[in-house]
Amino acid sequence: MTAIENRSVPQRLRAENLRLSFGAVQVLKDVSVDLEPGRITGLIGPNGAGKTSLFNCLTGLYRAQLGRIAFGGVPLETLPPHRRAALGISRSFQHMALCPDLTVLENVMVGLTLERRSGWANAFLPLPSGTREDAMARRKALAALESLGITAVAEILPAELPPGTLRLVEIARAMAGNPKALLLDEPAAGLNAVETRDLMRALQRLIRPDLVVVVVEHDMDLIMQLCDRIYVLSFGQIIAHGTPAEVRADPEVVRIYLGGDDD
Amino acid sequence: MSDLTQTETPPQPFANRALDPKTLATVALVGLLLVLPFGAGGYLIYSLSLCFANAIGVLSVSVLVRYGGEVSIGHSFFVALGAYAVAILEKQAGVGFFVGLPVAALAGLVGGLVFAYPSRRLSGIYLAVSTMALALALPEILVHSERFTGGFEGLYVALDPLAGLPKAPQRYYLALALLVLVCLALARLRKSPQGLALLMARAHPRAAEAFGITRGWARISVFALSATLASMSGAMVAVASSAVSPNSFTLWSAIFLLVGSVVSLNGLTLVPALVGGAFLTLVPNYLAGAGDWVPVLYGAVLLGVTLAVNSASDLRRILTRGGRP
Numbered sequence: 001m002t003a004i005e006n007r008s009v010p011q012r013l014r015a016e017n018l019r020l021s022f023g024a025v026q027v028l029k030d031v032s033v034d035l036e037p038g039r040i041t042g043l044i045g046p047n048g049a050g051k052t053s054l055f056n057c058l059t060g061l062y063r064a065q066l067g068r069i070a071f072g073g074v075p076l077e078t079l080p081p082h083r084r085a086a087l088g089i090s091r092s093f094q095h096m097a098l099c100p101d102l103t104v105l106e107n108v109m110v111g112l113t114l115e116r117r118s119g120w121a122n123a124f125l126p127l128p129s130g131t132r133e134d135a136m137a138r139r140k141a142l143a144a145l146e147s148l149g150i151t152a153v154a155e156i157l158p159a160e161l162p163p164g165t166l167r168l169v170e171i172a173r174a175m176a177g178n179p180k181a182l183l184l185d186e187p188a189a190g191l192n193a194v195e196t197r198d199l200m201r202a203l204q205r206l207i208r209p210d211l212v213v214v215v216v217e218h219d220m221d222l223i224m225q226l227c228d229r230i231y232v233l234s235f236g237q238i239i240a241h242g243t244p245a246e247v248r249a250d251p252e253v254v255r256i257y258l259g260g261d262d263d
Numbered sequence: 264m265s266d267l268t269q270t271e272t273p274p275q276p277f278a279n280r281a282l283d284p285k286t287l288a289t290v291a292l293v294g295l296l297l298v299l300p301f302g303a304g305g306y307l308i309y310s311l312s313l314c315f316a317n318a319i320g321v322l323s324v325s326v327l328v329r330y331g332g333e334v335s336i337g338h339s340f341f342v343a344l345g346a347y348a349v350a351i352l353e354k355q356a357g358v359g360f361f362v363g364l365p366v367a368a369l370a371g372l373v374g375g376l377v378f379a380y381p382s383r384r385l386s387g388i389y390l391a392v393s394t395m396a397l398a399l400a401l402p403e404i405l406v407h408s409e410r411f412t413g414g415f416e417g418l419y420v421a422l423d424p425l426a427g428l429p430k431a432p433q434r435y436y437l438a439l440a441l442l443v444l445v446c447l448a449l450a451r452l453r454k455s456p457q458g459l460a461l462l463m464a465r466a467h468p469r470a471a472e473a474f475g476i477t478r479g480w481a482r483i484s485v486f487a488l489s490a491t492l493a494s495m496s497g498a499m500v501a502v503a504s505s506a507v508s509p510n511s512f513t514l515w516s517a518i519f520l521l522v523g524s525v526v527s528l529n530g531l532t533l534v535p536a537l538v539g540g541a542f543l544t545l546v547p548n549y550l551a552g553a554g555d556w557v558p559v560l561y562g563a564v565l566l567g568v569t570l571a572v573n574s575a576s577d578l579r580r581i582l583t584r585g586g587r588p
């Protein structure tokens with residue numbers, strides 16, 4: 001990897017030559033991506049291309065057989081998911097992973113787990129330090145809901161809400177802990193036009209010089225408007241990357257997307 | 264599960280809690296239980312003391328089910344740990360309940376950790392069977408370490424926690440107070456970061472890891488917490504029944520704890536706990552009076568539990584699948 005980067009320098013998330021297979025199925029073949037802070041990177045590709053698998057490799061849910069991953073110069077390959085989370089890598093799940101027993105607000109507060117300092121004594125006794133921290137976490141979680149325009153559902157259980165709203169909750173949870181890298185897996189799936197527009201605005205507001213944002217999406221309009229840079233994954237290989245205009249003009253990409261796959 | 268039922272006005276988290284009808288009903292019930300000894304007979308007071316103590320044991324199993332998604336058929340082991348801690352401390356050191364209870368809780372915590380660490384990768388039927396081994400081994404251990412445990416006969420617990428006050432009422436009020444405190448602590452746990460993390464880990468263990476919640480931490484924490492509660496229940500049972508002996512802590516006691524939890528719908532609040540505790544206190548008495556019918560009744564109870572546990576997990580699966588594509 002590159003020379004050790006200074007702490008104050010914004011951190012980029014890089015993967016080099018990732019190879020992942022399940023038995024005989026090669027899911028990622030030599031995938032390299034360089035995800036820069038301060039902009040939104042899109043990751044597109046047909047169904048089964050390996051987009052979610054790449055996210056899983058970056059966050060530690062899958063272990064690539066070969067290749068290197070580093071965040072701001074820190075090698076990640078051997079770190080388990082919770083250690084990567086502690087470095088500021090956060091994600092949302094394509095197949096939403098909300099806890100049915102927790103309210104929306106509490107689900108978002110789960111995204112703040114790594115910030116919580118209060119110990120077990122606070123879990124059982126109403127000690128002032130724990131109460132203060134709880135209030136702080138609620139405020140942060142509410143702020144995340146607010147940024148996506150869904151504070152009204154804060155105290156509701158997931159089972160009572162439509163999929164579009166749940167999708168936003170999933171994203172709010174990923175954003176809540178002020179991550180340094182935010183990986184969103186199909187954040188607009190199931191959203192209506194209004195919700196999609198709100199989501200796009202929220203993501204644009206999120207851009208900070210030190211934040212890596214990666215969005216996997218099938219909604220081409222959204223990707224083209226939102227992203228500064230796009231990677232195209234097909235059958236486990238990066239077949240194109242560049243600005244939206246460059247990617248749109250790429251003959252290989254055109255072939256894939258006119259070849260019948262555009263949901 | 265949640266005792267916060269207000270849904271309309273999100274920003275004021277605790278504003279309406281005091282007016283919640285469920286909370287009011289619970290407070291009224293506690294009030295009733297507080298004045299009950301003034302008008303009730305000795306046997307009822309004795310049975311209720313035992314019921315409160317058992318209710319804590321039922322809660323310990325329900326915590327494991329609710330926060331860990333696991334079933335134990337060996338919690339009599341941890342109940343016995345607490346009960347014997349109190350009895351042995353009284354016999355060997357002459358100290359009473361107020362020293363015995365914290366020691367019992369600590370014994371349960373350590374016992375829970377010692378059991379949970381090596382079995383942290385076990386779940387479902389495998390964990391249940393390994394807890395069953397604990398329950399099966401327990402009477403043998405108790406009988407063989409006769410020097411401390413009093414063997415078959417067991418030990419008496421005679422010291423009054425509050426010297427000088429009448430025996431029956433002080434046991435009653437202590438057991439009630441402990442039960443109410445445990446319920447309050449569990450209500451707080453539900454809102455705490457640890458509580459949220461445990462529920463998340465139970466629902467989606469792999470996703471939870473991405474938020475810093477490791478599966479090992481979750482499993483060990485839940486089990487240790489549950490075992491601690493079980494031992495506290497045991498300490499109270501010892502005092503409420505004035506004696507401990509191996510035949511109060513058999514595999515059947517463990518199964519009844521689980522049945523009590525199922526009967527209470529794994530509730531973690533006062534009313535379900537009392538229902539489970541009453542079940543645990545009354546049913547063995549009725550069964551004991553049934554003579555030749557005992558094996559049949561035991562069999563029927565076991566069948567009932569198996570069916571109930573199975574349908575409960577089916578129901579849960581259907582409910583949790585509902586929200587996802």
Ligand SMILES: Nc1ncnc2c1ncn2[C@@H]1O[C@H](COP(=O)(O)OP(=O)(O)OP(=O)(O)O)[C@@H](O)[C@H]1O
Nearest residue numbers: 022025027045046047048049050051052053054094
């Ligand atoms: N745990 C796994 N075991 C076996 N095969 C897997 C596993 N995870 C992913 N795959 C396979 O890897 C391939 C890529 O899957 P992945 O979910 O990464 O695709 P994707 O690009 O996210 O697709 P979609 O757009 O449908 O979400 C698929 O063929 C899938 O079957």
Ligand SMILES: [Mg+2]
Nearest residue numbers: 051052053094
């Ligand atoms: Mg996918």
